[in-house]
Amino acid sequence: MTATGPVERYLDEMFDLLSGTGADGRRLLIEAEEHLAEAVAEGRARGLDDEAAERQAVDRFGAANTIARRVPGSSGTVRLSLRRLTIGVWALTGTALAWYGLSGALTWLLSWPWTRLLIATDRFGGHPMCSPPWIPPGEVDCVRLYQQNDFPTSYLPHLFIGGIGVVLVIALLILRRSTALGAPLWTPKRSVVGLVFAVPFGLAGVALVLEGIQGITLDVQYYTLGDLVGGLLAIAVSAVALRRAFRPGAPRLAARRPVTA
Amino acid sequence: MEIRGHLDLLLLSVLDNAGPVHGYAVITALRDSSEGAFDLPEGTVYPALQRLERAGLVASRWDETAARRRRVYELTDDGRRARAAKKQEWRGFVVGVQAVIGGLA
Structure with a gap:
């Protein structure tokens, strides 16, 4: 994954949204990172370039706030905003x-x-x-x-x-x-x-x-x-x-x- | 297709059929076995699995043996019982709906 690509930006955003969620949030972030790495590798194997593979992986994973708000104790977008x-x-x-x-x-x-x-x-x-x-x-x-x-x-x-x-x-x-x-x-x-x-x-x-x-x-x-x-x-x-x-x-x-x- | 309200049954079923698997494999199995019918953001599966774990229906552990560190999920005995109950409930629901709308045709 590229250092400033869609996946990194997405994980940064999710990290902010998961503030205060403790172990659940930390676990989700690790799993999200692993999932996205695997999805990007799969995209590349299908012939996509790095940028397209990352973008597709992020798109399929779903909006960060949609996922983060399902974690108990998530600060969510309202508190963050x-x-x-x-x-x-x-x-x-x-x-x-x-x-x-x-x-x-x-x-x-x-x-x-x-x-x-x-x-x-x-x-x-x-x-x-x-x-x-x-x-x-x-x-x-x-x-x-x-x-x-x-x-x-x-x-x-x-x-x-x-x-x-x-x-x-x-x-x-x-x-x-x-x-x-x-x-x-x-x-x-x-x-x-x-x-x-x-x-x-x-x-x-x-x-x-x-x-x-x-x-x-x-x-x-x-x-x-x-x-x-x-x-x-x-x-x-x-x-x-x-x-x-x-x-x-x-x-x-x-x-x-x-x-x- | 909207699967809100039915995700728990689907996840329990995938875990029951596939055995101990990591999240990515759960999502892949869900997508493949439904032939792409369920359009859900893949990331929502992880909080759902955590919720099922808190409810005691799923157990998980880190698998360090693979190239990547993965969380592996499997059904507990309570999870199997819950899956059977939810499946029964779903069959009853389908029969009821079919009776109202008039069969599959």
Whole structure:
């Protein structure tokens, strides 16, 4: 049998599903391996190539979850899915919060020259920059906002939220390196995680960038910078997620899909 | 053909006819003697054999003499009695169904 062929992938999947089943699960795994080896040898004897013989053996053996759930104490697909979902939601939440915080902080930093310009002119309330399109519509007291260090937008909430996100991501990385949370049992499929990150971040990024561009064309400046910064960061996150999901060697959806009987 | 609910009888019968055999041979015998009529995922036979073993109807041991390590299964006395009872039950069921649907034709 090939090291990364259908049989090995199938046995890996079954091993995950049989977690917690003790002697019964261990015995089934050994028997499955022996059975598949024999079936592959039989397929080869009938003239099939290695890949075809392994695929046919796995197909005839049946879907791993169909068989594993017949073993008493099997964690089964539900518990396994919940574990992987927990890690996925944790990672997604941390990344989303970090993205939000970083976007806000970067926007604030990039708008800093404009704020300095406003201060340098020392004409609060009467300066053209203290009115639309530079600031949101409605009554705004530029002097008060400046004194509260809250101009043009508050950056502290962004830093706070972003900090929580970074802490979540770092905590997850540390726990996955030092505890059972790093085991395959708790590890979502790379391709699935990649898509779950790439799709919402990608869509949000494109929407924000388009809105930012629209802001430029409409000469509405107060949200343009924030939209462009947040949008470009989201697109970057999406691109990284896609790259990690589909880089050569990463397990793909099709390759890891359970084989149905 | 759906064999859910009848797998125990089929496995007990194969073991009764074939004697001590490993799982792969059980599946092959099941497929060959039914002439391919039973379309079951082969892997489901192993948990079923384990279940029968827990019920005391089948005994098993590792056979280390072959090139590959195999689990060999055989019927216990309780298994033979259970097989006979299930066979009787199945015959009664078939007779009843035939009476309702009107023979084999």
